[in-house]
Amino acid sequence: MIFPIPAIDIINGHCVRLEKGDYSQMSIYSDSPLEMALHWEEKKAPMLHLIDLDGAKIGKPVNHPLFQKIIQSVQIPVEVGGGIRSLSTFLSYLDAGAQRIIFGSIAIKNPNLIEDCLKRNQESVVISIDSRGGMVALQGWTEKTTVSAVDLTNQLKNLGVINFIFTDIERDGALQGVDVDRIQNFLQKTEVPTFIAGGVTTLEDVLQLKKLNPWIKGIILGKALYSGALKFEEVQKILQEEEKCSLRE
Template sequence: MSARESKRETNKGESGLAFIIYPAIDIRGGKCVRLVQGDYKQETVYRDRPEEAAEEWVTAGAEWIHLVDLDGAREGRPVNHAAIGAIAGATGIPVQCGGGLRTLEDVALLADLGVSRVILGTAAIEDRAFVEEALARYGDRVAIGIDARNGYVATRGWLTTSEVKAEELAKELAQAGARTFIFTDISRDGMMQGPNVEAIIRLAQASGREVIASGGVSRYEDLEKLARHERDGVAGAIVGKALYTGQIELGQALAGLREA
């Protein structure tokens, strides 16, 4: 059994699934919102209190929650502490969270709030020493978020596109100790057009690590297609807009994956 397969076996939740669905809660101004392709001008508010969304997903059977501090991503520091702490402290399931984490103090802050796994994104490009130190200190509690536009890594809340290719960054950070990547194809985010499965698999193969897919999941078939590539390293999927619009019902999706 490979190290990646062993980790998948260890990560199986109560459902017995190694492939995990992560309901997304994006927080801006203390509210649960969704943006279109990361555009802060294209915002829809779905819940006034993000905790209500978390409670809904837990009741439906969620085994993880994915949080994004959108204000933090824009400002380069954690902002929505109250909502993050309330969700991490009350859900009873693990929570992963990203958005504006640039220092070890930021990572420690979220860890103290009860966040199980922090997500480092922009810092992976702009401050490699910090990322490597965070990986060394926190190990599995750190995931690397790679958001790509036309194959190149985007940073600072998707406002800036770098000259670094997503697959090359994944290779480098895997060598530095990264064990989990979260990959978003920005062109698919919020568009309900399905995930970029080919790019997700390429990143998993290039890094030799587990990749959580993000962006574009809009149908049950999208989840089933991703789950079929579990042995290639596709470890789960983040689902946002489709849950809030009712195109995917979380309980039904989990049941379908168990049957598959």
Template sequence: MIILPAIDIRGGQCVRLYKGDFSTAHKVADDPMETAHRFHKAGAKWLHMVDLDGAKEGSPKNRDLFLQIAEKSGMKVELGGGIRDMETVEFYLTHGISRVILGSAAIRDPDFVKKAAKKWGKHIAVGIDARNEMVAAQGWVQTSDVHYIDLARQMEQAGVQCIIFTDISRDGTLSGPNLEQLSALNEAVSCDIIASGGIRDIDDIRQLKAMNLYGTICGKSLYEGTLDLGKAAKEAKA
């Protein structure tokens, strides 16, 4: 299993949200590049990044920063937020980003996701963010009438190889991941599953690894100090 430390960007700064609520955004680190280097030094091979401005507005907003970190951090970068057309996908994937995350587009434009997955394969991930098991979109502002398992199956049929699942009610809470929903998802599809939301400590890492997930994203736990990234990375590889 891989550990992906998270850096969420709003207005060029590292921030974290509570349950996806933009009004709760608070700065957690002074410098995104310095934070990325620290994560790399601790043993991370991948970095999960989100353009929060892009997610809310529907188009890339902090592009240069993401490209700089992909070039200079020493890690592979997966990036989501505001990536809703093929032009943006191709720009990022040809300028150093290793994997792009499509979120709202999975509901709004499944044909686009299918075309992206066909062309770019493992470099495309779909982010499925759920509130009470129903998929949310537009930077988590809107909740759809689509069940997360149903969307995952649709994405698998479209050729998507990687799904990032977030239980919004756990995100930023340090209350532990939703093991039940993650297990159901992992059994429902053959895609690589990355767990996101609620990870608190090394015990959570052990439980997720035991489920044979592909990866897990850690954010607040690293900034609050409830999880040691170096230990988590070793545990995930063991």
């Protein structure tokens, strides 16, 4: 089954959404990320996706105490990301109870760190492949690179990484729908089960992604949920129905 996962992005203690990763285009949806986490738990979300956007931008965690409080307040698994660039931070989030720890730009800049974390807890290591035009973006998506999303994923897969998130930055927070062709191309060239983020706006988007099963493990939902474009219950219902199509067909 493909899992629907609500995202909670945090800046200055607020639950926010950015458009295409642009910090100047921010919408605030709640002043209480904890209440939002409890809301999604009540809606029977299978997991929460917490991102420290303050930390992602400056390169070190800013909202760790808040994340720890959220993790301790809910009964569902939580994955965390944003500014995680050291083994000590990785271990501190594990100690706080996070099930999965998301790494971004550090996977390019310090692959040795990823190796160290894999040795400690392979299942908890998640790499976020944040793609703009097929190329990886770093530092909270503010820095462009010439490294392709496909090449980086395959390198990390060979390193032992088993959990990936693919984010289409150009669609993220824009409510423009998903680029199914781009996602399918990525999945075909990497052949790794992946969580998808960026642009999921309508139930048709959900249905299109569902057809790419079994290569999609989950769909991370953000602005479409907070703006009311999607209802979590409807997404969950569609994904729970028997899957009949797959990428290999």
